[in-house]
Amino acid sequence: DAKTTQPTSMDCAEGRAANLPCNHSTISGNEYVYWYRQIHSQGPQYIIHGLKNNETNEMASLIITEDRKSSTLILPHATLRDTAVYYCIVSEAGGTSYGKLTFGQGTILTVHP
């Protein structure tokens, strides 16, 4: 799987949008971008994934650049409960390698009141 690079930490004010960047310059054509987050003392939680089109769900939006070498996860109105470690992962969508996710160290997002 391609490697990802994320900032170690970020801060965001409550109610503002949180924009979390991720670089994945070696992504291959059949690899998707997945985002998970992990709140303290819990298991990782799936947020969103995409191939090349921008995606939105009830939790977040995912913006992928046209060359697919980077992406941004957007939490539109961050709350204190969004404080967590956010992982950007690149992986194939299916086959035998699917589910064998390679987690980096992620971005620690701290939302302040």
Place this chain on the structure above:
Amino acid sequence: DTGVSQDPRHKITKRGQNVTFRCDPISEHNRLYWYRQTLGQGPEFLTYFQNEAQLEKSRLLSDRFSAERPKGSFSTLEIQRTEQGDSAMYLCASSFSGANSPLHFGNGTRLTVT
């Protein structure tokens, strides 16, 4: 959907003892995964099952580790002759086998080997 359940949540054991953890996946999911997470690091893949078949094991999974998933439902992870380096959070996840089915993780079993 009651989520992925893991038991126990915490386990303290002495070096050299055997321990066993249990994972109950989401009932409709046919894939089940085990990951390990040490302090300050992201989770690392250990092994996964499709139904009852164990399809892959990571090099991280030494001979002291064994996982089973009888009847393709719950799974157990056993560690024999525990070492202090085994201290970690052991996470279980499940998913459908279809493409892009997201993984649903449990809240893990935290193992401390003294």
